[in-house]
Amino acid sequence: MTDPTTGRCALYDEPTTSGATDNPNSARNAPLNNPAANLGYIYFHSDFNYLEVAFGPTAVVVSHGAVAASSPPAGATVSFGWTGTVTDRLLFTHSLGYVPKVLAIVGNNTVWPGMPVQTGGGATRFVSIYATTAEVRMVEFVSTGPGTLPAVDLTYTLLVLADPPAATGNILFDFDPVTGIVEMGRRKFKSDRRYLQVVPGGSPFGISFGGKSIDLQNGAMRAFRPDGTYFEPVPAGLQLGLAQYDLYGAYYGISYGASMGYSGSYAGPGTLQVQAP
Structure with missing residues (x-):
């Protein structure tokens, strides 16, 4: 649906059957003009940044x-x-x-x-x-x-x-059969632009969401990659050792402390692997 007043264009499931189908501000069309509160119903929205x-x-x-x-x-x-x-x-x-x-x-x-x-x-x-x-x-x-x-x-x-371009002109939705280009939301979206694509397992580029991507415990870090694996720069077996000598210089061995590696259990955020088309 489109709304000439706000300039929005969106593709979504209706969250309810309440309200007029042709009213952009009815309850059934809430994803159009209140997208933040209806994310679960939306497939496309011209307000969103598609990177x-x-x-x-x-x-x-x-x-x-x-x-x-x-x-x-x-x-x-x-x-x-x-x-x-x-x-x-x-x-x-x-x-x-x-x-x-x-x-x-x-x-x-x-x-x-x-x-x-x-x-x-x-x-x-x-x-x-x-x-x-x-x-x-x-x-x-x-x-x-x-x-x-x-x-x-x-x-x-x-x-x-x-950055997302500013809205220009008055076209809410247009398809050019000659060029095959689709424009939506007053040219905020055009299909001839290059937008990031989600490609699971197909690219090392990634975006984290739903939480932090680096956790700290015991003075060490665990950093998560887009493929779900993680990197710990401080080895788990790294220990600080103190050599012991008596007053006459006789060596008595080394006393080791606890591991200096990461000691937490953070499982990481959600991630999306992406690539440029």
């Missing part, structure tokens, strides 16, 4: 430089720290004039803020991807360890999503 793809998927290769090992202080044999610097680099120029939503994957994993993308020598490389009104950028920082973190080239694949 139009503005650019991508675009693969960007980033050459991450090597990071030297930490220098332990006097009296210590091993030290951990961080480089003290943050690298901020350009990944992609979109020039949309506003800050868009961006999806990114690396190694078939969705990139979340502060995601570890490389470990080695006791060090870890973390990245966050963000957008400005003109660019998609990456922030990188590294925790250091007793060994060198080698240089690595990693491929980040980006999807830049456009």
Whole structure:
């Protein structure tokens, strides 16, 4: 149904048989002009953001430089720290004039803020991807360890999503048999645009819903991927050990603490795997 007053167009099941069929504001047509309260009945609504793809998927290769090992202080044999610097680099120029939503994957994993993308020598490389009104950028920082973190080239694949367009004109629903293009809701939706498609098992890109995608317990994290699997950067068997010596330097062994890994049971949010058409 359409409503010339509000400019809306929607496809839905009627939640009740009460009211006139041709009245956009009757109870049976409530999904049209009160979509938020009738989500379970709606198949399409011109007010909704169907996540139009503005650019991508675009693969960007980033050459991450090597990071030297930490220098332990006097009296210590091993030290951990961080480089003290943050690298901020350009990944992609979109020039949309506003800050868009961006999806990114690396190694078939969705990139979340502060995601570890490389470990080695006791060090870890973390990245966050963000957008400005003109660019998609990456922030990188590294925790250091007793060994060198080698240089690595990693491929980040980006999807830049456009904001929903403003309503224009007076067309509530139109089909052009020559072009095959469908327009709905005063051109807020057009079938010749590229919208994200739900493809279970078919894409590493994903959107989480119904809850948080990262849980913290015991000082460690569990991060969920769109395919339902999860990633725990702190191994369950990681323990801190304290070597014991007597006053004469005789070694008595190592006393280990409890596991430093994630200790919770969070099962993750709902997820949708998506791809660009």
